[in-house]
Amino acid sequence: MKNNKTKRDIATTSIYGSSEEMRTAPKTEIPKYPTEPRIAYQLVKDEAMLDGNARLNMATFVTTWMDEYATKLMTETMDKNMVDKSEYPQTAEIERRCVNIMANLWNSPEKPNCTGASTIGSSEACMLGGLAALKRWKKARKAKGLPTDNPNFIISSAFQVVWEKFSHYWDVEMRTVPISAKKITMDADDVIKLCDENTILVVPILGVTLTGLNDDVKKINDKLDKLNKKTGWNIAIHVDAASGGFIHPFVNPDLIWDFRLKWVYSISTSGHKFGMVYPGIGWIVWKDKKYLPDDMVFQVNYLGSEVGTISINFSRPGNQVLAQYFQLIHLGFEGYKTIQTNILKVCKYLRDRLVKLNFSMFSKDLPNPLFIWTLKPDPKRNWTLYDLSDRMTMDGWQIPAYTLSKDLEDVIVMRIVVRQGTGIDYANLLIENLQRHIDILNKLEKSTESLLAIRRNEIIKPRIFHH
Ligand SMILES: Cc1ncc(COP(=O)(O)O)c(C=O)c1O
Numbered sequence: 001m002k003n004n005k006t007k008r009d010i011a012t013t014s015i016y017g018s019s020e021e022m023r024t025a026p027k028t029e030i031p032k033y034p035t036e037p038r039i040a041y042q043l044v045k046d047e048a049m050l051d052g053n054a055r056l057n058m059a060t061f062v063t064t065w066m067d068e069y070a071t072k073l074m075t076e077t078m079d080k081n082m083v084d085k086s087e088y089p090q091t092a093e094i095e096r097r098c099v100n101i102m103a104n105l106w107n108s109p110e111k112p113n114c115t116g117a118s119t120i121g122s123s124e125a126c127m128l129g130g131l132a133a134l135k136r137w138k139k140a141r142k143a144k145g146l147p148t149d150n151p152n153f154i155i156s157s158a159f160q161v162v163w164e165k166f167s168h169y170w171d172v173e174m175r176t177v178p179i180s181a182k183k184i185t186m187d188a189d190d191v192i193k194l195c196d197e198n199t200i201l202v203v204p205i206l207g208v209t210l211t212g213l214n215d216d217v218k219k220i221n222d223k224l225d226k227l228n229k230k231t232g233w234n235i236a237i238h239v240d241a242a243s244g245g246f247i248h249p250f251v252n253p254d255l256i257w258d259f260r261l262k263w264v265y266s267i268s269t270s271g272h273k274f275g276m277v278y279p280g281i282g283w284i285v286w287k288d289k290k291y292l293p294d295d296m297v298f299q300v301n302y303l304g305s306e307v308g309t310i311s312i313n314f315s316r317p318g319n320q321v322l323a324q325y326f327q328l329i330h331l332g333f334e335g336y337k338t339i340q341t342n343i344l345k346v347c348k349y350l351r352d353r354l355v356k357l358n359f360s361m362f363s364k365d366l367p368n369p370l371f372i373w374t375l376k377p378d379p380k381r382n383w384t385l386y387d388l389s390d391r392m393t394m395d396g397w398q399i400p401a402y403t404l405s406k407d408l409e410d411v412i413v414m415r416i417v418v419r420q421g422t423g424i425d426y427a428n429l430l431i432e433n434l435q436r437h438i439d440i441l442n443k444l445e446k447s448t449e450s451l452l453a454i455r456r457n458e459i460i461k462p463r464i465f466h467h
Contacts, residue, residue: 061209128296159203206241
């Protein structure tokens, strides 16, 4: 009788009338007894409420909006495990179709079936591209009886952290070409100067994370071609097109950066950035099967049949691959082109408005829908971009302020990334908010935020960029 009463009480108790809501959520130990799903749901959901509003995050490259059909498809297929290609052969087939589509967008010469894979994001894809290069180099060196203990690769100092990880994880020296106020992207001559017989790869970036610019892949390719011819080396290129891979095929088809170039052997991108799929999905494609070492393809038979996988991760959701295929079908070439053109327009609009607010832009070019700016020197101003960034969070906006890479590390910049979901009206709201907070900061005698920045040891040194 007593038990029945307890059950009835639980069934009729409102969520916030429950005893669970009167306790703190478990932080270190698994709770001894179960919690009703509706109450557990509410507890977790309420905690997640403290996260920022993804749509107001101008910092991220990652997709924060998909339409209702994509959301429905992803929700309905989230139980699929991408690695289980024998249980989900159609998802595997769709992955293969996506690889072919990506490869063709990047002008792969391999027809009809191209070599590549989906990954959890660009990071895994970059690792695979780098690893393939390392293995190719080792094999070639071993065949000639040469040592293989000192490999290196070359990348701009504005690299994304994944390349530092690649360097540490696989013990490959990372040689960086410094970007500076004069050389704002990776200089091709500087690349060549760093190459030697132990160079496994050069990694230009299309959509440099810190600046939004593109390294000149063609120029690097051409100089590398001369060097390879002269020395007999075979230094290849992996293009880290985390952002640009889904931008330039649509809006900039004449930009030669992809498999049309002789030494570009592999390309990676993030499907969850400008591929417009929720995280996490990335893509890696090799120009030809021969550039993917055989021992990177693992045959797994215990899932039902003998299936090859190329991945560092094993189990991973398959619904992102289906969502990528959905976007490719739904938007088509023209759909992607229109959206990418629009976000570039919104980005330019925002940039022009910020120039009017007297900020100094890092570059005149806007190849990708993101840009960075800095403050012009003004002895009367007692606030920094960190202060502005802090104040914008009061209205929910996340606009990061950070210092640039080596040789520009004293420069504080702010960055805006424009993704699908940011229109002109939205851009106007952002500018109004920026203007309001700038006015407030200008009126403050000494802002608490500035003090905060000083406490964080940040250097307050505005700089104008000369073009
Ligand atoms: C140039 C570049 N490479 C790699 C990455 C890592 O991408 P992901 O987050 O998809 O792993 C990023 C992420 O911003 C990037 O900008």
